[in-house]
Amino acid sequence: RKEVEQDPGPFNVPEGATVAFNCTYSNSASQSFFWYRQDCRKEPKLLMSVYSSGNEDGRFTAQLNRASQYISLLIRDSKLSDSATYLCVVRYNFNKFYFGSGTKLNVKP
Amino acid sequence: EADIYQTPRYLVIGTGKKITLECSQTMGHDKMYWYQQDPGMELHLIHYSYGVNSTEKGDLSSESTVSRIRTEHFPLTLESARPSHTSQYLCASRERGDTGELFFGEGSRLTVL
Numbered sequence: 001r002k003e004v005e006q007d008p009g010p011f012n013v014p015e016g017a018t019v020a021f022n023c024t025y026s027n028s029a030s031q032s033f034f035w036y037r038q039d040c041r042k043e044p045k046l047l048m049s050v051y052s053s054g055n056e057d058g059r060f061t062a063q064l065n066r067a068s069q070y071i072s073l074l075i076r077d078s079k080l081s082d083s084a085t086y087l088c089v090v091r092y093n094f095n096k097f098y099f100g101s102g103t104k105l106n107v108k109p
Numbered sequence: 110e111a112d113i114y115q116t117p118r119y120l121v122i123g124t125g126k127k128i129t130l131e132c133s134q135t136m137g138h139d140k141m142y143w144y145q146q147d148p149g150m151e152l153h154l155i156h157y158s159y160g161v162n163s164t165e166k167g168d169l170s171s172e173s174t175v176s177r178i179r180t181e182h183f184p185l186t187l188e189s190a191r192p193s194h195t196s197q198y199l200c201a202s203r204e205r206g207d208t209g210e211l212f213f214g215e216g217s218r219l220t221v222l
Contacts, residue, residue: 045213096167102149
């Protein structure tokens with residue numbers, strides 16, 4: 001069983017749309033949660049951390065549901081530049097990070 | 110921008126050759142990692158290090174080895190490359206403490222013929 005599961009997509013949306021991604025994780029002892037962004041053939045980069053209370057960074061909102069072991073990312077007013085693969089990441093054992101295989105987003109004009 | 114560098118960026122090599130992928134960071138981070146990623150797939154942890162002279166194997170079995178003689182340097186070596194080693198190798202580092210941000214290098218794309 002994978003540590004982190006994501007819908008691979010692709011999600012094809014028009015500019016200005018709101019899109020939501022979800023992921024589930026298997027280890028209830030997971031300590032920290034993140035969304036990373038990976039552009040085609042590039043390295044992953046941190047988009048935002050995810051907190052239990054939910055957090056927002058501009059057009060991006062992340063939510064965590066520990067009871068259901070579920071993480072979400074909401075992108076409002078999608079831009080062409082948001083096209084990328086979004087990786088759900090969890091950390092446990094203090095130093096080990098586990099990556100989902102990513103959800104691909106294509107924002108069309 | 111992250112100050113973590115990987116060389117070579119691209120390498121095409123024949124079966125049986127020994128290769129070393131270099132990774133260096135100038136941020137003074139204690140923790141460093143090697144991940145392997147195939148196209149469209151998740152990153153798999155193959156090695157990590159808590160600091161100098163500390164290395165551990167990750168969850169994905171790998172025939173590669175690593176060393177950490179200096180804080181800034183975390184090279185990965187394959188003694189005898191095989192086609193099954195063809196993949197992208199990503200090096201990352203993280204500062205001490207609870208911050209979750211992994212800083213990645215641009216990756217080394219290895220093709221073994």
